[in-house]
Amino acid sequence: MKSYKKITETTEKNVVDKIYCNRCKKDMGNFEHEYEGGNVEVDPVYGSKRDGELYTLDLCDNCINWFFEQLTLVPKITYL
């Protein structure tokens, strides 16, 4: 027979502390879904020089505009 007692355990987990723009280093706060800006995900396809790597960039609103200004062709846009 086993007898049981209650114990309190503490666990550690990673939470977002700060979000910085990857381009200009602007502090965008710490609320993952409540900042002005967004993120860009790049998943190089099989056979490319960066195959097997996944990039996620956080960009402030100004740098998102800068990012799109660098493109010479309009990317696919999905309106949510």
Ligand SMILES: [Zn+2]
């Ligand atoms: Zn920025």
